[in-house]
Amino acid sequence: MSQELLAKKAELLMTLRGQGINDTAVLSAIETTPREAFIPQPLFHHAYDNVSLPIAHGQTISQPYIVARMTAELALTGKERVVEIGTGSGYQAEVLSQLCRRVYSIERLRPLLVEADRLLAQLKITNYTSKLGDGAIGWPEAAPFDRIILTCAAPTPPYDLLDQLKPGGILIAPIGADQNNQVLMKYVKAENDTIEEETLLPVKFVPLVSGA
Ligand code: SAH
Numbered sequence: 001m002s003q004e005l006l007a008k009k010a011e012l013l014m015t016l017r018g019q020g021i022n023d024t025a026v027l028s029a030i031e032t033t034p035r036e037a038f039i040p041q042p043l044f045h046h047a048y049d050n051v052s053l054p055i056a057h058g059q060t061i062s063q064p065y066i067v068a069r070m071t072a073e074l075a076l077t078g079k080e081r082v083v084e085i086g087t088g089s090g091y092q093a094e095v096l097s098q099l100c101r102r103v104y105s106i107e108r109l110r111p112l113l114v115e116a117d118r119l120l121a122q123l124k125i126t127n128y129t130s131k132l133g134d135g136a137i138g139w140p141e142a143a144p145f146d147r148i149i150l151t152c153a154a155p156t157p158p159y160d161l162l163d164q165l166k167p168g169g170i171l172i173a174p175i176g177a178d179q180n181n182q183v184l185m186k187y188v189k190a191e192n193d194t195i196e197e198e199t200l201l202p203v204k205f206v207p208l209v210s211g212a
Contacts, residue, residue, distance in 0.1 A: 005036060008048035015050055016068050023072045029098040030068055035061075037119060038089035052204075055089045057109050059206055062151060066184075066203060067092055070149060070172050073186055073200065076100045080146035085135030085161070085208065090116030092151055093128055102127045104142050106135035108209060136210035138164040150174065152208040153182050157197075167191045174205040 001009075013027055021027060036047035038061055043053050052063045062070075071092075074082065076099040084093055087107035093116065096103045105128065107113040113132050120128050131139065135150070136158070143164035150158065150173035158173060165171055169189045176182030184200040 001034075001036075004045070005048060012048045012050055012064055016065060019065050019069075021065070021068045021072055025076070025099055026068055026072045026095075029071070029095045030064060032098065033091065033094050034123075035064070035091060037123070038091040038094070055112070056115070057112060059088050059109070059112065061089045061091050062205070067095060069200070070151075070184070071095055071099065073172050074099075074147045074149060074170055076147065081142070082147040082149065083139055083142070083145045083164070084149050084151060085138075086151035086206075087113055087116045087130055088151060090119050092149070093130075094120060094123060094125060096149070097125045097128050100127075100147070102129065104139055104145070105130045106133055106139060108132070108134055134210055136160065136208060140164065145169065147171070148173075150208065151205065153177075153179070153203075153205040154208045157185070157187070162187060162189065162195060165189045167193060174203045177207075179204055179207065 039053050050064050052060045055061050080100040081102050082096055082100045084105040087105040093103050093105045110132055138161050144166040146166055146169050148161050148171040153174040155177035167189055171187040174182045175185045182203050184203045186198045188196045
């Protein structure tokens with residue numbers, strides 16, 4: 001990696017710490033994941049800017065702070081089976097793969113999934129399984145999951161997905177039908193299956209497109 005990118009990566013990690021990300025496992029997963037591989041080549045120099053960037057098909061790769069924050073909120077110990085809705089570039093899946101037992105990721109756009117699968121294979125990630133489909137219905141054959149993460153915004157709380165969460169599990173999702181009025185929500189399922197919810201922060205994600 002170029003000196004320029006290395007310096008920018010070091011600066012990004014400092015910024016994330018300054019923004020309150022103090023989970024060292026999350027920071028080291030961000031450090032070892034080559035974000036430059038997941039973005040369009042012309043944007044190479046911006047790989048370690050703390051901003052979201054466009055990827056193919058009008059989708060986006062989230063801001064590193066948001067990836068770090070969502071990952072930290074999942075409180076991973078290394079033992080979990082995690083499902084991600086919205087594979088996109090595969091960047092978030094790659095970060096998760098370093099922190100949990102297995103990542104399942106669902107994407108509705110085939111070209112994005114093909115490219116993400118290729119990249120994760122090239123990076124020798126062996127605890128990643130993906131499928132093409134509508135993530136709104138989850139992955140019933142692989143459920144229940146310890147953790148669920150949506151990287152596209154659901155219009156309303158995703159009850160179908162919460163049904164696929166184990167007791168004690170955590171679901172993190174941007175919620176809001178209007179892109180200018182979304183919040184990142186955290187849902188924790190208690191042992192008796194009741195759901196506690198917490199509003200984390202305002203966010204801006206591409207929408208979850210379901211059905212049709
Ligand atoms: N996690 C990605 C960011 C993805 S952007 C990354 O790290 O790069 C959100 C993605 O969600 C887009 O690729 C979009 O196609 C996908 N998406 C939207 N609705 C979906 C649905 N119903 N099921 C699966 N994927 C969906």
